[in-house]
Amino acid sequence: MLIADCFIKEDVLSATVATSSGSGSLQDRLAAAWQGPVEWDGRLARYTTLRVGGPAAALVKPASVAELAALLPVLRRQGLPWRVIGRGSNLLVADAGLPEVVIVIGPAMAAIRQAGQEGSERLVQAEAGCSLPKLVSWCTAEGLGGLEFAAGIPGSVGGAIAMNAGAWGREMRDVLHALVVVDETGGVQILPAASQVFAYRRWEHAPGVVVAAGIFRLQPESPEVIGGRCRGHLQARREKQPLEPSAGSFFKNPPGQAAGRLIEAAGLKGLRVGGARVSEQHANFLVNAGGATARDFYELMKVVQEQVAERTGIRLEPEVHLLGFGEAGR
Ligand SMILES: Cc1cc2nc3c(=O)[nH]c(=O)nc-3n(C[C@H](O)[C@H](O)[C@H](O)COP(=O)(O)OP(=O)(O)OC[C@H]3O[C@@H](n4cnc5c(N)ncnc54)[C@H](O)[C@@H]3O)c2cc1C
Structure with missing residues (x-):
């Protein structure tokens, strides 16, 4: 149905994966095995909305899903610890930084496209690095409603799925049809959202899995009506939320309490x-x-x-x- 294979490009794979198994420090081992661009000791304060956080041992920003699918097996083979971040809008990173490879899924992996139809609903596939504001604007212009609740949430599609982000009584799980994920073998899978466990600000997933894209179920509607709802939500945020750098709500709401x-x-x-x-x-x-x-x-x-x-x-x-x-x- 929806094509994950179209992401894989052999030329990207062969261009970035070196054959050496490497040894020594994390930096040496990564440099020996991965020929794509790496930012060494990049300060994470530049990648978080709180504007704090020390250096990552290495920062890698995959330029495509294929590159991500090539990278993860390399890290696994080299035994290199890693973690993934999106737009850093829900993170507090220590001043000492992180001793691992940090994979930043950003604007280089941000394509959006219509991906089919299910009854009266339209499917939209957005890569994980797409920002929610960009996706909401795109859907508004296309006349596809359902994601208005996310207007003003500054995360990426991948981060929003991982966090099951939500507002105004709606969450990502309410509009998610399926997820495209990459695992440490480099395998790309499409998982129906109904097969996944989502909870309050949480997606329960196997370790070593990265969201590469989300596929959303949306309803055709007038762009003016959708835009009006988005503007309403944005206005309410402007009235209630501070302008200084933050990570949004810092604490979870305890049951029945704010x-x-x-x-x-x-x-x-x-x-x-x-x-x-x-x-x-x-x-x-x-x-x-x-x-x-x-x-x-x-x-x-x-x-x-x-x-x-x-x-x-x-x-x-x-x-x-x-x-x-x-x-x-x-
Ligand atoms: C001003 C402001 C307002 C906000 N309002 C809201 C709100 O109304 N509702 C709400 O829910 N949140 C809100 N947030 C918090 C935040 O924007 C969301 O949690 C957002 O979904 C995080 O996305 P991100 O890309 O920034 O993720 P990050 O902060 O980069 O990462 C968050 C978590 O997701 C994981 N992750 C990121 N990308 C991927 C991926 N591709 N695959 C697997 N895991 C991944 C990371 O490992 C990390 O554990 C707000 C934040 C700010 C600054």
């Missing part, structure tokens, strides 16, 4: 640690008020957790993924 209200009720709006501050506008946004470090955010997070727990008995869990802090932040 994390922001609990933080506000604890009197923590405006609380500051170094350059990190609890937003005055929306207490569940921790913002970079200027010159913040990842340690500032981490300490502010701990203070908020402790004070809310002391007052209510509820321990707020971060929605933001903590990387490089040596604790279960995912």
